[in-house]
Amino acid sequence: MSYESLVIEERSTNKKKQKPETKEIPFGRKFTDHMFTMDYDEVKGWHDPKIVPYQPINLDPAAMIFHYGQTVFEGLKAYRTDDERVLLFRPDRNLARLNKSSERLSIPALDEDKVMDYLLELVRLERDWVPSFEGTSLYIRPFIISTEPNLAVAPSKSYTFMVILSPVGPYFSGGIHPVQINVEDQFTRAVKGGTGMAKTAGNYSSGYQAQAKASETGNADVLWLDGVEKKYIEEVGSMNIFFKIDGEVVTPALNGSILKGITRTSILEVLNDWNVPVTERKISIDELAEAYDAGKLEEAFGTGTAAVISPVGELNWKGKKMEINNREIGPLSQELYDTITGIQRGRREDTYGWTVEV
């Protein structure tokens, strides 16, 4: 792997974009002044790392990304603290997972240390874009696309790695609130031996039909069951899922089709630290329904970078409606949310060493 030193080509000051002035920033539609790019070919490996003004990509119509979906991505956030520091949350985990995803998609690995330096440099250059309003952050989207113009069904010989940045508002504009979720029994997100554990494009658009079906009946998201038996709970939309049943926290065990969420991992660590009983295991939708009927389903929440903790207020499964904790956020969900976001915003001591200052 040959990496050269980073070239920074700054946009001229009078061409800079206007930064958002309220916390009502729609997710993922506004981008900062600069982006990072680095190319790969078989001779030079990953090369030519650059920070350049945010600009369109020029690709041959036969570029493999348009035809065979060989691509991976990540998502993480930069947070502004009350004392004007900028913190990232476990960015090393994102880069490690990016490489795991790339392995599954036959994309050449990145040097995580080098890329961490480039990422920090980009966020440093754009640090004025990290918003300070409550609940806001700068969303960071690293992604790799296959660029070889070739219609043969085989791994690309060239790639571009990019990082773009987008200031984003709070996931729930009125603060954290429980959502209504539909248990999907027809469509499948992923199956063992597939790509479910990787952050790759095809896993996302394949869920749009289930998402539309859920929306039609007033649900905000989809709870996916396993692709084999349509029985075991996997994840919610683009989040992992946790349940508190009779005092114990359970989350589906990583089985090859579930994404290993960084918020998920962090919550497992926090719960262990608190001596709250927590288990990663198979959990069937029937078991969940029985626990609900027995009055033992105390809390349910999704976890992910976007919302951190997203409480589930209602689960709908084949006509059965399960209202959880009177559709209110539960005490454990709230405490986890306060703890993780507190660490992210520098308001709680980071005893875990999870934050990285830019």
Next chain:
Amino acid sequence: MSYESLVIEERSTNKKKQKPETKEIPFGRKFTDHMFTMDYDEVKGWHDPKIVPYQPINLDPAAMIFHYGQTVFEGLKAYRTDDERVLLFRPDRNLARLNKSSERLSIPALDEDKVMDYLLELVRLERDWVPSFEGTSLYIRPFIISTEPNLAVAPSKSYTFMVILSPVGPYFSGGIHPVQINVEDQFTRAVKGGTGMAKTAGNYSSGYQAQAKASETGNADVLWLDGVEKKYIEEVGSMNIFFKIDGEVVTPALNGSILKGITRTSILEVLNDWNVPVTERKISIDELAEAYDAGKLEEAFGTGTAAVISPVGELNWKGKKMEINNREIGPLSQELYDTITGIQRGRREDTYGWTVEV
């Protein structure tokens, strides 16, 4: 849906590319002088159909195609006959399937009749690019990409539909010959409720690891088993699969995870026409191995646009090696190949009405 009339912007004659002069044309790397494009937005629907010089696409780095894989494609061929006519093979089926794929991916439908006209117009303009050497053709790649710059996980509000053309050589340069195939028992291509029946990008790159594993042991391709039980045969690489067992032809029934191949459909029709017994049903790898051991596995072949018929000479499954018909093309495979390619090249009477003259 609002469609305007087609605008044709021709490349100046002195800038035209050189056409291949031998039949050794690598697949999918050389493209013709022009391409077709048409855009979609929520207000105008599909609009602005154009034939323009082949040129790069300009996209925002946040364009949804790069992140969530909302995209579909098709593949078909134009053949030159001995009397210099140019024929397409069942192009209506490709456009119908494109719309089926789009439905699964939440992409707005195209008007198939209009698009057929545009497609024919493009091939007409590029008809000098249809090669005449034995086994060559002009490969046609229609595809739709999602273009809205937005990182929200939801269907795009804008799309571009394109058609690019690529002269291609014979699939097997030395003529049709049997290949060695590995039965994949670890990775999964598709599962019920997923996107296996759609021609969408994510289905293809997800197979690269299995493909690499197969190549390492000298296999040319992968035979996929079902994602649920890893027991039932689904398809080969990017082809459908047929077996002749004890005088009867069988092919896996369409189950929601298998692509409905146009060559597959055509072969079923031809076999029925010939009164050869043929069944679409579930077929397990164990049943196949038993038939092999009993000396009843007479022929095996993949079917698809690329090779039309690709005989399987050897199947490898968990250390078991099955050599089929002494690694030679079987009489039925040969007759099917001659029949389909004969119709495609205008050498056999098209009693089915499958060809469309450009």
